[in-house]
Amino acid sequence: MSRPVGPARNGAAEADGPVLQVSGLRIGTRRTELVHGVDLRMGRRERVGIIGASGSGKTLTCMAIAGLLPPELVVTGSVRLAGVDRDLVGAPERLMTGVRGRRIGMVFQEPMTALNPTMTIRRQVAEVLLRHRTVPRSAARRVVLDLLASTGLPEPDRIARSYPHQLSGGQRQRVVLAIALANEPQLLICDEPTTALDVTVQATVLDLILERSAAVDAAVLFISHDLAVVATVCDRILVMQDGHVVEQGATVDVLAHPEHPYTRQLLADADLSVPAGEAS
Numbered sequence: 001m002s003r004p005v006g007p008a009r010n011g012a013a014e015a016d017g018p019v020l021q022v023s024g025l026r027i028g029t030r031r032t033e034l035v036h037g038v039d040l041r042m043g044r045r046e047r048v049g050i051i052g053a054s055g056s057g058k059t060l061t062c063m064a065i066a067g068l069l070p071p072e073l074v075v076t077g078s079v080r081l082a083g084v085d086r087d088l089v090g091a092p093e094r095l096m097t098g099v100r101g102r103r104i105g106m107v108f109q110e111p112m113t114a115l116n117p118t119m120t121i122r123r124q125v126a127e128v129l130l131r132h133r134t135v136p137r138s139a140a141r142r143v144v145l146d147l148l149a150s151t152g153l154p155e156p157d158r159i160a161r162s163y164p165h166q167l168s169g170g171q172r173q174r175v176v177l178a179i180a181l182a183n184e185p186q187l188l189i190c191d192e193p194t195t196a197l198d199v200t201v202q203a204t205v206l207d208l209i210l211e212r213s214a215a216v217d218a219a220v221l222f223i224s225h226d227l228a229v230v231a232t233v234c235d236r237i238l239v240m241q242d243g244h245v246v247e248q249g250a251t252v253d254v255l256a257h258p259e260h261p262y263t264r265q266l267l268a269d270a271d272l273s274v275p276a277g278e279a280s
């Protein structure tokens with residue numbers, strides 16, 4: 001895909017440092033702490049998985065990074081993103097609106113809720129390009145079609161004219177991925193991106209996430225309760241239990257030598273017939 005005007009790439013000074021540095025991240029209500037001090041450093045193009053049972057704090061951690069926590073939750077600690085001068089914790093909404101969709105792309109579990117049911121796909125993909133002014137208005141139409149084609153959607157022109165309800169779940173998630181990566185973000189956050197999809201398209205969408213994120217040089221923070229999926233996608237794994245990171249390391253090490261009993265249990269429960277690093 002050739003783009004007439006691409007978004008500004010990360011400067012050379014950012015290339016060596018981490019894309020994301022999370023330090024001592026704590027999230028809670030006024031009465032109860034829910035996430036108890038997460039530290040996470042992600043390099044350029046690195047793929048990191050957060051694994052853990054329901055309620056372990058995976059989604060809250062990612063929402064805090066993207067500045068999307070509900071107002072009743074209190075967050076402390078630090079979230080630094082390469083190229084952004086200030087800490088994202090406590091950053092004004094104006095700054096976070098410029099970061100989301102531009103420097104951070106997001107794919108959530110349910111593509112229907114991520115898309116606007118009243119807008120055509122063309123308008124929704126164009127909107128993220130025009131909002132961040134990464135392509136001129138005159139080029140947006142063509143870039144939208146290029147982006148849809150890059151996610152393997154058949155007949156991009158027909159898809160562009162469609163509304164979300166006219167697409168299958170897998171097609172909708174491809175559109176969401178096209179939007180998430182439209183501005184070539186440094187970081188792609190995927191929260192259970194295939195969980196709601198038909199099992200027959202899950203592997204294809206996973207492959208696509210790997211391929212497209214690599215194509216735009218994005219690091220990937222990948223959340224799943226499924227260790228087999230995380231092992232397929234990620235270079236490194238963080239294991240969360242009850243708001244704590246109980247283990248972290250390179251995927252191969254965590255799989256071969258799990259240290260924490262909870263990780264051992266996850267491994268025992270997982271279907272690891274797919275070798276780590278190989279997307280089926």
Ligand SMILES: Nc1ncnc2c1ncn2[C@@H]1O[C@H](COP(=O)(O)OP(=O)(O)OP(=O)(O)O)[C@@H](O)[C@H]1O
Nearest residue numbers: 029034053054055056057058059060061070073225
């Ligand atoms: N707005 C909120 N107010 C109070 N508690 C919350 C709020 N949002 C989440 N929680 C609680 O925080 C804990 C962590 O939630 P989180 O959604 O991060 O878990 P998770 O690991 O992503 O689980 P799942 O796999 O089910 O999405 C849970 O106990 C949840 O009930």
